[in-house]
Amino acid sequence: MTQQSENTQQLSDFVSAHNLRNRHSVTHFNALVNITTAQNKLVNEPIQIMISFENFDSHGQVVFMTGDLDPLLYPTVFEGKWPTTRFEHIDGEFLKISDFHTRNAAIGHYNVKITPLDRVTG
Secondary structure, X not given: OOHHHHHHHHHHHHHXXXXXXXXXXXXXXXXXXXXXOOOXXXXXXXXXXXXXXXXXXXXXXXXXXXXXXXXXXXXXXXXXXXXXXXXXXXXXOEEEEEEEOOOOOOOOEXXXXXXXXXXXXX
């Protein structure tokens, strides 16, 4: 299985296990997010997140919808199709995303931990 296919499976498992789709089949939820980059660290930041599997050639996409994150210091969009990106649903509790940002040394290698709180209704 390719890493991209594994990412799709892990992301699907995460969404299903935490019942994150609303009644319109939209995956939009509140979460606590921890991010560790090469130079910065963020702990328990409340962020609204949207997950999509719908885009062309997508293996899943995670997007931070809210939060005061500087995109020059922290990643905010994650694509399952990127060959170095790794999505892991850890112990049925949280989603871990890890990768290396090749275009921004301030981010460099990063780990993101997303712990879901509740769905955004709609």
